Amino acid sequence: MITLAEENYLKAILSISLNSDGKVSTNAIAGEIGTSAASVSDMLKKLQDKKLVKYKKYKGVSLTKKGNSFATSVIRKHRLWETFLVNNLNFDWGEVHDVAEQLEHIKSEELVDRLDAFLDYPKFDPHGEPIPTKDGEISTTNTIPLNKLSEGTNGKVMGVTLDEKPFLDYLTKLNISIGTEIKLLEKISFDQSISIKTGNTKQHISNDVAKHLLIKTN
Amino acid sequence: MITLAEENYLKAILSISLNSDGKVSTNAIAGEIGTSAASVSDMLKKLQDKKLVKYKKYKGVSLTKKGNSFATSVIRKHRLWETFLVNNLNFDWGEVHDVAEQLEHIKSEELVDRLDAFLDYPKFDPHGEPIPTKDGEISTTNTIPLNKLSEGTNGKVMGVTLDEKPFLDYLTKLNISIGTEIKLLEKISFDQSISIKTGNTKQHISNDVAKHLLIKTN
DNA sequence: CTAAATTTTTAGATATGTCTAAATCTTTTT
DNA sequence: AAAAAGATTTAGACATATCTAAAAATTTAG
Numbered sequence: 001m002i003t004l005a006e007e008n009y010l011k012a013i014l015s016i017s018l019n020s021d022g023k024v025s026t027n028a029i030a031g032e033i034g035t036s037a038a039s040v041s042d043m044l045k046k047l048q049d050k051k052l053v054k055y056k057k058y059k060g061v062s063l064t065k066k067g068n069s070f071a072t073s074v075i076r077k078h079r080l081w082e083t084f085l086v087n088n089l090n091f092d093w094g095e096v097h098d099v100a101e102q103l104e105h106i107k108s109e110e111l112v113d114r115l116d117a118f119l120d121y122p123k124f125d126p127h128g129e130p131i132p133t134k135d136g137e138i139s140t141t142n143t144i145p146l147n148k149l150s151e152g153t154n155g156k157v158m159g160v161t162l163d164e165k166p167f168l169d170y171l172t173k174l175n176i177s178i179g180t181e182i183k184l185l186e187k188i189s190f191d192q193s194i195s196i197k198t199g200n201t202k203q204h205i206s207n208d209v210a211k212h213l214l215i216k217t218n
Numbered sequence: 219m220i221t222l223a224e225e226n227y228l229k230a231i232l233s234i235s236l237n238s239d240g241k242v243s244t245n246a247i248a249g250e251i252g253t254s255a256a257s258v259s260d261m262l263k264k265l266q267d268k269k270l271v272k273y274k275k276y277k278g279v280s281l282t283k284k285g286n287s288f289a290t291s292v293i294r295k296h297r298l299w300e301t302f303l304v305n306n307l308n309f310d311w312g313e314v315h316d317v318a319e320q321l322e323h324i325k326s327e328e329l330v331d332r333l334d335a336f337l338d339y340p341k342f343d344p345h346g347e348p349i350p351t352k353d354g355e356i357s358t359t360n361t362i363p364l365n366k367l368s369e370g371t372n373g374k375v376m377g378v379t380l381d382e383k384p385f386l387d388y389l390t391k392l393n394i395s396i397g398t399e400i401k402l403l404e405k406i407s408f409d410q411s412i413s414i415k416t417g418n419t420k421q422h423i424s425n426d427v428a429k430h431l432l433i434k435t436n
Numbered sequence: 437c438t439a440a441a442t443t444t445t446t447a448g449a450t451a452t453g454t455c456t457a458a459a460t461c462t463t464t465t466t
Numbered sequence: 467a468a469a470a471a472g473a474t475t476t477a478g479a480c481a482t483a484t485c486t487a488a489a490a491a492t493t494t495a496g
Contacts, residue, residue: 005484025443039484057444058443088336259476
């Protein structure tokens with residue numbers, strides 16, 4: 001049996017490896033989970049024993065096929081539950097993360113499958129993130145972060161890559177959500193901040209915000 | 219913070235005290251939870267420290283107002299989730315217990331309230347058991363167990379008091395569910411088994427089955 | 437290419453919740 | 467009312483998952 005803590009470690013390792021390449025470091029995991037490097041070290045040994053990760057001391061870690069499958073399944077559950085919370089229980093997209101973090105650990109294949117059917121097999125969650133299928137496939141989209149666009153380009157917001165309330169609340173305040181049309185007006189080289197136009201409004205946002213907005217160009 | 223194990227103990231204590239009076243014994247709790255009397259003893263001390271139960275060594279235990287409130291809340295969540303699973307995810311009434319045992323521990327007031335609204339404030343769960351309201355009120359019904367009815371009486375099944383798959387599957391096989399009209403034909407004094415008529419079918423069931431069927435007489 | 441800085445691991449504790457076996461208290465039986 | 471039976475508690479372990487502090491390995495910098 002896989003425990004709740006183990007599931008969280010696997011999910012963290014998968015998250016990190018999706019945004020970087022090569023082995024995942026102990027410190028990166030500690031940062032992601034919010035625990036000490038010592039605890040991570042301990043846990044990596046346990047995950048190794050269970051054949052969920054490949055781990056060499058001081059050399060970082062990577063998921064085995066089995067570990068990847070568990071991690072993907074947790075992400076699938078998380079995103080399906082977020083979809084349910086927003087679509088059916090009328091939660092705001094900034095309010096669902098913490099509850100979904102709990103719901104993702106409910107153990108029942110049948111439940112996940114039926115929830116998926118109830119939601120009519122959604123492909124993306126309320127943040128525009130792809131929902132892995134039952135077989136673990138994650139659809140990719142040809143989107144790029146807003147901060148990588150060149151000046152004068154038009155596009156549409158397809159997703160956000162940060163699921164934290166302060167960030168999502170700020171986007172709501174800026175009138176930005178999934179589907180919003182955005183034109184990149186100007187990039188300031190000094191601090192990488194950018195000017196954008198949404199509707200008839202000109203706004204200025206930091207690079208930290210822009211890098212978490214996934215854009216599909218027109 | 220109240221832990222998952224503590225919630226289960228409180229729920230068990232409430233369940234037992236609803237079906238008996240006076241203090242709840244260590245052994246009864248051990249039986250309900252499926253653990254040893256020693257573990258129960260340990261846990262009762264912790265619950266006492268948290269002011270969730272009143273406990274005197276060797277003298278049994280009872281819930282404080284605070285403990286009762288937590289326990290009722292867990293039962294509320296359990297029954298709301300069972301309702302969701304049956305009504306919306308098309309689970310059979312015998313399949314929902316184990317999943318609901320997990321879902322009942324999800325921590326979010328907001329989630330429970332919104333689920334309640336989504337389900338349109340149901341008063342009874344799929345087994346006919348009353349769902350406590352947000353303020354902890356549990357509606358009572360004037361039903362009696364089938365084995366307490368007198369011969370010749372007609373009535374309708376309003377609920378079952380056992381949420382276990384083998385029992386519920388057997389009822390399904392007997393064509394008995396919530397709403398079924400039943401006439402008690404004969405009580406056998408030897409083993410307290412009874413003959414009943416449902417629709418045009420005569421059937422014979424044991425006292426163990428009959429005592430878990432709640433009947434409202436016509 | 438050594439020395440300092442950083443990262444990672446080990447060692448030793450702590451908290452939770454469980455267990456078995458033994459001791460103690462309570463209830464029942466004779 | 468003493469002995470036996472039953473229920474409950476204590477004592478001592480164990481597993482999980484965490485922590486801090488110290489040690490060891492690796493990486494970076496001069």
